[in-house]
Amino acid sequence: MKPVTLKQIAEHLNISVTTVSKALKDYPDVSPKTKALVKELAKTLNYKPNAFAVNLRTKESKTIGLIIPVIVHHFFSSVIKGIISQAEKKGYLVIILQSNESYELEKKQIDLLMSHRVDGILISLANGTANFNHLNEVIAQDKPLVMFDKIAKIVKCSKVIIDDRKAAYIATQHLIDTGCKRIAHFRGALLPQNSIDRFLGYKKALLDNNMPYDPSLVYICECGDMSFEEGKKNAQQLLKDHNDVDGIFINTDLVAIGAMTEFNKQGVKMPDDIAIVGFSNWFMSSVISPTLTTIDQPGYLMGKTAFKQLYKEIKQRKNNKPVVFKDIVLDTDLVKRESTKTVS
């Protein structure tokens, strides 16, 4: 059974397609009697307007595009959930694409979304993205674009982020407040803004507390699917390099859990030998042993907020109103658990 068309309704009632169309849209130049007939028949036949035809006319697709680096990831799946739930409330559908941290893929996906005439795009950048022409082109074509989490400060659009530097500062300060004297940092990949900012927050906390900054205590993680393994690897290396480290601020919970698995294996006691603070507050962090002190990153709220901002800009552009870009900074929380000592 194929979907019913306007033409079939028109033929059945022996009136023109235009009249059927006008009747369904309550135009004043169609008689109430005809309107009633058309509407009843449309209902009986389960007629649904062709979204494509509507889209072509209104120039709205009522879909938006979302590009994220990875899907199988507690934080990003929380963001997706936030976006989808908010979009659905406003009658928008969400097309999701995964860039796999690849700039090339991200670029292609932007093109794909543009040719599908989405009404707007939400993006969290791939680690590999250092050139922003593909994003500037979206903006040049007047298509609303909102970045979240992994952003580029240089691109002129709205952004929804957390204050990574401040959160990292608070995490490091907590290690200092609970008695740590020599604090290492497992940082993320070199490029993304949030891993730079977390590193800077860590460094500032040390300096503000008159503790020397020692670059040999900073370990790089190429955070991707392998980040649990990277945590293990960095933990092994740290134990070889330094026997005096008593605290680590780790860029993300998954890496922290990798490190903790290694420490558990080697009999390093947490928090007594080494205290740990992670970042993200994955569900996992509350069930491993010891439970992990971490920064709670509001994924669901970030998704919701990013969609709300995009929606606002879609409406502003549609109504030919000036669009004001916003930087929205969401709050984070330090969640204290067993992997750090209580304040002495």
Added chain:
Amino acid sequence: MKPVTLKQIAEHLNISVTTVSKALKDYPDVSPKTKALVKELAKTLNYKPNAFAVNLRTKESKTIGLIIPVIVHHFFSSVIKGIISQAEKKGYLVIILQSNESYELEKKQIDLLMSHRVDGILISLANGTANFNHLNEVIAQDKPLVMFDKIAKIVKCSKVIIDDRKAAYIATQHLIDTGCKRIAHFRGALLPQNSIDRFLGYKKALLDNNMPYDPSLVYICECGDMSFEEGKKNAQQLLKDHNDVDGIFINTDLVAIGAMTEFNKQGVKMPDDIAIVGFSNWFMSSVISPTLTTIDQPGYLMGKTAFKQLYKEIKQRKNNKPVVFKDIVLDTDLVKRESTKTVS
């Protein structure tokens, strides 16, 4: 800068829109010279065909819809990843909706996808879905539909599943083989087919080994966001009800981890006092203590396979070929870890 239109190219070259359109599509009745001119200008101006207009003509949207019960869930996010990666290879975009385990929402989402004229729908049912009219309507309208994981056997369409009964049998048999004499089962919600099948596999393994089936050893979990809590609750109840249980087969890893957290807290030793087998092989299961023996459920492969089947049916329908529905059963593996004893 608005996207360039065919009309602008036509005006610029002082030819008709039809000629421009034909030139871009390499129609033989346009001269090679005109074709070259049009193509060069289109390239210079970064012309992209309007996907809506193309869709309206070809009646293909090159998008598919995906409805899943929950997004923030290791198994389902792996499925999403499998679907998206395969869809992208074939030039399809994926619209994702979350039913929140609600039948009402699922029904609305089916309508929404149909009115957006997606080329096909992939669905894993909500726990609340016991009426299948919304799905039968999709099939009646000749729209390809493939169910995966949480399916309804009664709906006439292709399905991608694992053999839940067999996997549960193997899980229970492993507990028996490693010396367990009295085995409990934490099952899922009452309705979904997979929780029924896992229960039946558990029961059959007991009976095949001449072990009595005792309904008081079966605990219901309303698996949702709260399933970690449900695992804890059921573990507490089990310790109150029975002091002789030495093994539990648990419907899903998250519930198992909840139970293990409670056992760890109460000093119940795993696997010596109680051995545990979970289901799904979440990443988490390999990092908690003790590590969890579980059934590996191939989420990524399931997503990929479901899309491939949908794609096949989209092509068959497009070419007016008969569509043969398939039941595709994917293999699972028992992953032995520390929460069960080694074979004695």
